Amino acid sequence: MHYAWKELKKAASMQLETKEDRVAVLGNCSTQLFATALQGQARLCGINVLVYDAEYDQIDVQLIDPLSEVYCFQPDEILLWISSQRLYEEFMVLPVTEKSGYADKVLQRLRYYWDLIAGNCGARVLQMNFTEIQDKPLGQFSCKVEETFTYQIRKLNASLQEAMAADRNIYPVDLLSVQVRIGQEQFFHAPFYYSAKMPVSLDGISYMAEAATGVLTAMHGHMKKCIITDLDNTLWGGIVGDDGIGGIEIGELGRGHAFTNLQRWLKQLKEYGVILAVCSKNEEKVAREPFEKHREMVLRLDDFSVFVADWKDKAANICLIQETLNIGMDAIVFLDDSPFERGLVRQAIPALEVPELPEDPALCLEYLQYCNYFEAISYASADGNRTGMYQAEFARRQSQTSYGSLDGYLQSLGMEGRVQPFSSDNFARVAQLTQRSNQFNLRTVRYTQEEIARIAKSSQYLTLAFSLKDKYGDYGLVAVAILEKKSVTEVFIDTWLMSCRVFKRGMEEFVMNCMVRIVRQHGFLLINAQYLPTAKNVPVKDIYTKMGFTEIQENWYCLKTNDYQQQKNFIKEVRNDEEDRSF
């Protein structure tokens, strides 16, 4: 949701109870109003951000001095905003001979800042990319002349992308796309720039704050993971039940083209790891037919993790889908062309995201792109396989009904589990789990990939990454534990979380058995643990008592490793000695 500057300014002083997130803003321009807007926008999104706005044009001084105000503020994140306006002024007076090396020079400066930050504090870096300036000293020809600003700023953005891709601690904020979206006339306010070195209008600042907050919300684990979509007049034009499979609009012509592009977009989202599901009021057979038989459909049945088409209430069906996927309602976006259905669903499930799709299908895709629902702070290419996992989950659920007892069913799955220490090939997935898991997460500590790598290397921790497979498929890495060594005899469970995909399989028992065994092998006698309640992790409230821990005070537990009773489960452990030694 977009807020105007004045709303953000008001919200900046809003009080929140949640944990503070400290952000230092550093720029080579006037950043004060942006800093206020960022604090407001973040707080409106429920993140208790406290912004420290460094003095004007103090980047070098603040980052070089280890005792600077910025470092003393102990920021969780440092946002770097290098304004193109200022670069342009620098560029114009460079001798022509130096102009062609300008992008490299600026990138070098950025890397220098990143190194200083990494050396002086553990803050993550939010890096703004570069907006463009309309200057064509050689007209269109400027685009191929290295010595022009147009050429250099575009080169700079391209090399910045590469540099960020190689550095896990850098999180991009796409300022350029804000400029493209609202247009230079609305983005830049020349009189403001010349009177206060403010390179962006107040309107532009509100969009910038929105972009930067997107990164912070993802860092706090608020991410959309799934799109549930209606069919008739949403995925194609017309009503398949009335118009028949030959009568629906899809393909490359007219209105059909707009629906085709929406399908392409959804298909692409699926490839990046978003779960797709269908919820439609239709006869199931009729609803499936276009996916099976229509040549011009982009999406196919196997792109969807769940497919529900019947005449029941949509809100009830959405709840069913959500339970099957076992993700939070607030992680789901629901697409429907009918304002009536949208209203009903929104009323029944307030946490669900229901975009107000434009009536004209030609506008839908652009509208959804602007909504920018899918912020992420990591990317693991294995995400694309999730659809298959959810489909396997359906097969499991269907077979579950044919077994009399749960034990019999679990035995029949032929589950195999495995535990390994964190290693460079799973840092990304481990970090992602800490960011995304909300329900089975005892302390809900979020880690970045960089932090996970640091923990893995530290001798202060025992790290455990669990994977699971069964006869229907491979779940991959699904549970994580981080144990902090507190003394020669004691460890503390800093993190214990599991992916919601493996609930109720005996995985928690399996994890605890392995955990206690490894802790014992290292000679520790006592495991301390804490349950930190959140709105979402109520289901694991009593897990430690269930596992035989003693509650020593509210939400604090301990276990003498020698008293531990093995917990029953049906997961066979795959072990090899080499791995055992590597913990």
Next chain:
Amino acid sequence: MKRTEVFKKLTDICREVFEDEKLIITEETNAQEVAGWDSLTHFSLISELEMAFNIRFTLGEIQGCKNVRELVDALLLHLEEKDL
């Protein structure tokens, strides 16, 4: 738009920007007299006025307006230009 109309609209915007519903504005009011009218809120005020009246102030006006009268003068000038 008449001067009184512009003045009334400006008063409403000032009350919102300076977060004071009872703020009294006269033609002579200047930044020193209003609590919260600092260099930063000045930009909020200018920006809100520009949006409300759909005009753009010049650099000279943003930096030079010493009191409300001069702001209203500038607004009226821009509004006239728009009507031409």
